Amino acid sequence: MAANMVRNRAWIGIRRYGLPAYRRFSSGGTYPNIPLTSPLPGVPKPVFARVDGQEKYETKVTNLENGLRVASQNKFGQFCTVGLLINSGSRHETKYLSGISHFLEKLAFFSTKRYGSKDEILLTLEKHGGICDCQTSRDTTMYAMSADAKGLDDVVSLLSEVVLQPQFSEEEMKMTRMAIRFELEDLHMRPDPEPLLTEMIHAAAFRENTVGLPRFCPTENIEKIDRNLLHSYMNNYFTPDRMVLAGVGIEHDQLLECAKKYLLGVKPVWESGSQRSIDKSIAQYTGGIVKVEKDMSDVSLGPTPIPELSHIMIGLESCSFLEDDFIPFAVLNMMMGGGGSFSAGGPGKGMFTRLYLNVLNRHHWMYNATSYHHSYEDTGLLCIHASADPRQVREMVEIITREFTLMAGSVGEVELERAKTQLKSMLMMNLESRPVIFEDIGRQVLATGKRKLPHELCTLISKVKASDIKRVATKMLRSKPAVAALGNLSELPDYDQIQAALSSKDGRLPRSYRLFR
Incomplete structure (x- = not known):
């Protein structure tokens, strides 16, 4: 009966108002017969939102009287990401024991003057649906939290406690030592050698100075x-003038008010009144080689064995991120690209980059060929990581040195445009994430006091020419190579041979070496 009533009402509606638009223009009474390129008759036109100006949400920066910089960018959404970035890292440990930054990373968000344990901090943050994290690098220490924007006051209060009032109890120190030992063991056992090779290449390129100092605590x-x-x-490095309070997803005035409330005039738990001694050393590129002979045959991932591989990373000095050549180097790195031989995907993943076309596609025995670019405020390092069977290490090294020398050769217009487009695409896609925007704002303001907006960076990328790539590559090839080698190295050429290959026109190892080894 109920079904009959519904059908009767529908029939009355059709007689009174006619068929719906999508039914009046359908064939067979089921699907519309209107092409997708034409608007549906009778359907109102959509009204799209409009953005006023090129950047609706600009990055605002304010300097407080104690030297602390407050930087923010509003963003639509319920949640915000707020954190403190500090100009402090393993490069500043010259006058100290290496490993302090590693300890501080593990001790973050433990007990403070106000909170008795890490659980209390997490429970307070949980009320606002928040999460927290601390990361240290060679030049930056970053404490960050993501939470509901309504809990901004509690978030900044927690940041102040965690950074300025940590307790470092004996129990926490004991737990941290155990965690670091476990991490160091894991570093040498994991199948992915990239973190260990990155440590080694920095140690080779900047021997015993600044960014060449170990990021992980030595045993x-x-x-x-x-x-x-x-x-x-x-006491030396966690000072307001070396800090930036960055926030994304909140009003600048709100963040500024919280900064004045919790970070202005607060006495840190470690303040001793003694004179500060800050290391202002500039990175000295040395070049050199770091080798670690290691049996890689036992490395496996679960029940599936991984082939025994030898890993080589060769690097040359590039430039700092403050220099104009930073953008051409970024384009060059994208043009080289690369990856693992089993990487899935297509052109969007870089299958048309040089290391794919010239190396992985032509040499089936190469398991990996990837380009990396590390850049700091006073130096940089562009390197290529390659992996292959130990018996083919010599040939692998020659292939990589040849790719380095080809960087200074001709650059095709198509590959250059593809690299620039891919770099801009990657930049814009990454900046869709709120935590990434936060880190970008914090790092730029910490280094330069201001932020270049994405459209400004895209404009700079678009201006890069083939002559710029050739110029920076030629300059880079004048430096001594840095070499990191891990695994069975019985076939590894001598350092002098690698240096000679990079200085030659074709990147080949010296003939005498290749014939009579």
């Missing part, structure tokens, strides 16, 4: 680092 220093040493380091 012999684990028991030597204590609370007093950490406080001494923080």
Whole structure:
């Protein structure tokens, strides 16, 4: 009965108002017969939102009287990401035991003057649906939280406590030492050698100075680092003039008010009144080689064995991110591209980059060929990581040195435009993420006091010419190579041979070496 009533009402509606638009223009009474390129008759036109100006949400920066910089960018959404970035990292440990930054990363968000344990901090953050994280690199320490924007006051209060009032109890120090030992063991056991090779290539390129100092705590220093040493380091480097409070997804005035409330005039727990001693050393590129002979035959991922591989990384000095040549180097790195021989995907993943076309596609025995670009405020390093069977290490090295020398040769218009488009695409896609925007704002303001907006960077990328690529590559090839080698290295050429190959026109190892080894 109910079904009959519904049908009767529908029939009355059709007689009174006619068939719906999509039914009146359908064939067979089921699907519309209107092409997708034409608007449906009777359907109102959509009204799209409009953005006023090129950048609706600009990045605002304010300097407080104690030297702290507050930077923010509003963004539509319920949640915000807020954090403190500090000009402090493993490169600043010259006068200290290496490993302090590693300890500070592991000790983050533990007990403070106000909160008795990490659980109390997490419960407070949980009320606002928040998460927290701390990451240290060679030049930056970053404490960050993502939470509901309504809880901004609590978030900044927590940041102030975590950064300025940590307790570093004996129990926490003991737990941290255990965590670091486990991480160091894992670093040498994991199938992916990239983190270890990155450490080695920096140690080779900047021997015993600044960014060449170890990012991970050496085993012999684990028991030597204590609370007093950490406080001494923080007294020098955790100062307001070396900090940026960055936020995304909140009003600038709100963040500024919270910064004045919780970060202005606050006395840190470590403040001793002693004179500060800050290391202002400029990175000195040295070049050189770091080798680690290691049996890679036992490395496996679950029940599936991984082939025994030898890993080589060769790098040359590039430039800092403050120089104009940084953009051409970024385009060059994208043009080289590369990846693993089993990478899935298509052109969007870089299958038309040089290391795919010239290396992985032509040499089936190469398991990996990837380009990396590390850039800092005073130097940079462009390197290529390659992996192959130990018996083919010599040939693999020659292939990589040849690719380096070809960088200074001719650059095709199509490959250059593809690299620039891919770089811009990657930049814009990454900046769709709120945490990435936060880190971008914080790092740029920490280094330069301002932020270049995405459209400005895209304009600079578009201006890069083939002559710029050739110029920066030619300049780079004048530097001594940095070499990191891991695994069975019985077929590895001598450092002098690698340097000679990079200095030659074709990138080949010296003939005498190749014939009579």
